[in-house]
Amino acid sequence: MMNPLQIKKTLVTVITGFGLLLSVNAYSERLDRIVAVVEDDVILERELEREVTTVVKRIQASKMEMPPWSVLRKQIVEKMIIEKLQRLLAERTGINISQEALDSAAADIAQRNNMNTQQFKTELESQGLSYQDFLSNLRNEIIINQVRGKEIGSRVNVSDSEVEHYLETQDKFGEESTQYHLGHILIAVKEAASSAEIQKAKAKADNLVSKLRAGQDFSQAAISNSQDSNALKGGDLGWRKIADVPSLFSDIVSKLSQGEITEPIRSPSGFHIVKLLEVKGIGKAMITKTKVRHILIKTNELIDDAEAQKRLLALKARIAQGDDFAVLARAQSDDKGSALKGGSLDWVAPGDMVKAFEDSMSKLAVNEISEPIQTQFGWHILQVLGRENKDNSDQNKKNFVKEAIRKRKIEEETELWLRRLRDESFVEIYEDRI
Template identity: 70%
Template sequence: MIKQENIKIAIIAALLCNLLFGSFPVHAEVLDTIIAVVEDDVILEGELQKEVAVIEQRMQQGNATLPPAYVLRKQVLEKMIIDKLQRQLAEKAGITVSEEMLNSSAADIARRNNMELDQFRTELESQGMSYQSFLDSIRNEIVINQLRSREIGGRIKVTDREVEHYMETQDKIGEAATQYHLGHILIAVKEGALSAEIQRAMSRAEDIVGSLRGGQDFSQTAISESDDANALKGGDLGWRTESEIPTLFVNEVSQMKQGDVSEPIRSPSGFHIIKVLELKGTDNHMIIKTKVRHILIKTNELVDDAEARKRLLALKTRIADGDDFAALARAHSDDKGSALKGGSLDWVGPGDLVKPFEDAMAKLGINEVSDPVQTQFGWHMIQVLGRENKDDSDEFKKNLVRDAIRKRKIEEETELWVRRLRDEAFVEIYQDRL
């Protein structure tokens, strides 16, 4: 009864608007027709047309064959109904997206497209998409993902027995094709260079290879030495399968292990140096374990960022003067769990700690003490006590299987949940307007 009243109210409001606009024909605008009522909200013809146009453009760019117009409208409308139901549920659950999260997501998408945010915005607008529409789309996606994580993710469990059974009964355990995370340095040689210039470039490349194999940081070396466009990104070429690696490098890379640095590879543009930073999908999965300790100063009403940094810098000076790190951690660290152990976090692997902490930790030499580092937990001073390469193959394979099982379960549960949400909702579609 309540739902029918809502429909009547929406329709009466539309009629009143028509009458009002009808009184002034010079300024009259055609009011959007209601295509569907979804709980207490509506979907208008203009909204549907706009979404259909976006989908059509996307399909055409992908060289996909467009279905008949009425089929596309029906499919798009159903998608809009599902999205609206999920947004309504998210709103009731109090799920929101902060401007900071929205802008961070937009910047991340721009980076993945190798652009600054302003460049990406200009590119979007050149393709006929407003930046605000792009942000609205991201906001919608984040909200729905958070809702699904809340409604579904927490319920999905994968037991050790499921993982063991999968590994016992499947010939393959779901590894993807081998992927290489590559670093690249180019020592450029001009076209038509004299043999002496070529020799100098080769000698320089050989010296760099020697330094890298001796432990020199690859990213910093690329930034300072490489003539390639990716130099300011530390020479990072990202993750690539063999089919995505330039032909010039593929034979060399396919024989390299994680951490290997190639000999200089000659090409018309100069001498290339390749490092395999990481490997995925191989029988041997090596990780770097780091023994680390820290001192944490949390911020609060009495301790702001500046004060936290000041305290840690004072402690760093005391350590440089000979005071014991562990004793200072026990006396001053706000991380009470590690403070009892002299600030020790013991041996940690990739992903065990938050990214700003890991990034700072990775740059430290053995026994080196960092400057203050900020994370969501406060301000840290970090000291690395040791590093070791560890064969993590068995655990890596189990995690691949666990992730594959979890993904399958989430997909199955999401399909059921969405269908249940749609079936239990009040939706009125005006078929004669489709």
């Protein structure tokens, strides 16, 4: 039988434990509250808290100034809404990623960081990030990229005439020797905005430009005010060549001095503010070109891999004894296009040939003939006839401009598409829970 003192201690323990249980349950219920309704889905407070933790760690690691708590949380909620809308669209259109593909993508990221998967997990944990959260974010990123590719990428094309026009009108491509590190802030305006709403956004952009020119930190201002996908990165667009800068302000950027900030630039999405953070030049693009010829034997019902290798070894022996490579190629090669030219593939640049062929070619001395090698086309022997270093700047310029124009078009289309997707969707935000 307990004495009065024991009974009192027991009651205190029970009451304290009951209070703690109520507190834990109340906290759990709070985390299960809905922060926002997005179409037929929701964002829970626990999801918001998890995302806030991730973003705060990223901002702290980058040494950027933390914006006011309420502003940061609103920006994160908007980011989550946009991502949720894209994931819902992915579900409706049947876009998904298998666990195998996800694991492979994660392994590739680890490898690019010179780690195996276990080392990468350990590194993430040392930074306070769980591997499962990383995989979840990676899955979302891949799915969203696939959605954007389907919705936007297939509609964007770049013609050769666009490339030539760009090269002709941009001072002989002289500006392409320069790279620009840019900061960007978007004050968004809805597509169907009223005149008063447009003027309000313009006034906000003008006021922000004045503050920035007076010394306000650009990254902090972007986190607090920008309404584009780079907001939580401090508005950092990274290093870009001029053809990779959105066409809306590419002409302006090339005339900015380092550290200079533009006036607000109007677009269908709203008002853009751009800062030139840094600028640097690049050199010529030198490559090694190789003059090569080959003889191809394809496999079929009558010629298996062993027979193809046997025939090529016999041809190699005949060449060593004095037979002419070109004559044998014309008579024996199954690559009819090059056979007419004595097996010649002429001068090839890095990346022109399939990997197995290029790997073998790169190991050969001039005039040396390879052992038989296999590619998806069949079995080959090849001979390197010469090598020379070439300034590939002109072709690089064309390739670069074509890809940069495409990326620029995709970026501009994506910005408009995301604003339209947000404006046309049902979204209700519970402000008091943010």
